[in-house]
Amino acid sequence: MVTVSAQEIKAAIDAQRQSMGALFDQLRRDGLDEPGVSRDPYGAGEQRAHATVAAAARALGLEISSDAAANLYMTLPARDRTAPRVIVGSHLDSVPHGGNFDGAAGVLAGLAAVTAFQTLGIVPSCDLTVMGIRAEESIWFQVSYIGSRGALGTLPDGALDVRRIDTGRTLADHITDCGGDPAALAAGARHLDPAGIRAYVELHIEQAPSLVEAGRPVALCTGIPGNFRYPNARIEGANDHVGLPRRFRRDAALAGAEFAMALDALWEEYDAKGIPMACTIGRFHTDPAQHGLTVVPGRFEFSLDVRAYDEAVLAALDARVAAIMAGIAQRRGVTFRTGAKARAAVGPADPAIKAGLTACASRLGISTLEIGSPASHDGAAFAACGVPIGMVFVKNHNGSHNPYEAMEINDFLDGTSVLTSWLASEYGL
Secondary structure, three states, X not given: OOOOOHHHHHHHHHOOHHHXXXXXXXXXXXXXXXXXXXXXXXXXXXXHHHHHHHHHHHHOOOEEEEOOOOOEEXXXXXXXXXXXXXXEEEEOOOOOOEOOOOOHHHHHHHHHHHHHHHHHOOOEOOOEEEEEEOOOOOOOOOOOOHHHHXXXXXXXXXXXXXXXXXXXXXXXXXXXXXXXXXXXXXXXXXXXXXXXXXXEEEEEEOOOXXXXXXXXXXXXXXXXXXXXXXXXXXXXXXXXXXXXXXXXOOOHHHHHHHHHHHHHHHHHHHHHOOOOEEEEOOOEEEOOOOXXXXXXXXXXXXXXXXXXXXXXXXXXXXXXXHHHHHHXXXXXXXXXXXXXXXXXXXXXXXXXXXXXXXXXXXXXXXXEEEEOOOOOOOHHHHHHOOOOEEEEEEOOEOOXXXXXXXXXXXXXXXXXXXXXXXXXXXXXX
């Protein structure tokens, strides 16, 4: 049995500063789309990123494979190949004109951990798999966790028929282009059996400036929010002349404005109670084919994402939002057409994993916070199947989903050292 100290692990991670920097630079080039990067899921940008990390894994001598959803698996094998594996992973796609670190940092952290194991002569007690996950960013297909749910056999009905917002082509077509097998996914194929996974852990940049505010490099996640979403909702009223008195109007735009303010008041109410949640209206506009200076808007388009960290809270919010819609509809003579509702389950962090990561950070002398993730992550798909999950957040200026993500390499190395130390303490021989 190989015994290594936390400081030896930190040194093995720090020694990869140059190689990790070069990989981040290559991933930026893979998706360069000024401003920022557009590593489009099941498209050219994501394909190049997968090729980049696969080449890095091949150079490390890892086993490389893929599944029907075209996820990438890079495995450091254990002596006992029958034991349930541990997965370190994240996604390689980005939002349009996004930043270089959202998602990608987690995959590179996994490769850095494997490299440290090899450098220090640590043999994993179970297969250690780095997973490059497809299509986490739901903006493109408006379906959550496509890659991870595809691997776990939990894609929602109809997901393969949705169309990408820019190409208009179906998810099934895009998966085929990238070497996947949508027919197998449609038949319920499951590449990952939850019973064969000991844990799923992910490193990710922070997406709200909690660590920046606190001046600390690393945080440990307490949970991933669940959500319900209306990707394509609308309000229907009546197009009328601008001079129509208020009592006769069925103004869809004012109904939308009232709806937005009611959601903000709801959020303020929950904030005052100390109950974390969030509402986001991503699209909010009148119909450009009908609107005009002298037209009362008869149609209003919007999207809605509501998220929380507790399933009971989420269910209560669902009911409250429905009641808000019903009240506005009655008062203003309009109709809400919400369309299909998408859902994602809450993903609580496993207490034992969080405690273990905390202990490793302490041994390394790295100061941490505990925070709930403000955003959704693939870990929630694993947690929904009963897999224990954990997340390490790394300090990042300027948030995420924008070209100006600013993760410092020192903070990335600190977060990766915490992750690797935990992997070694739990699964190293």
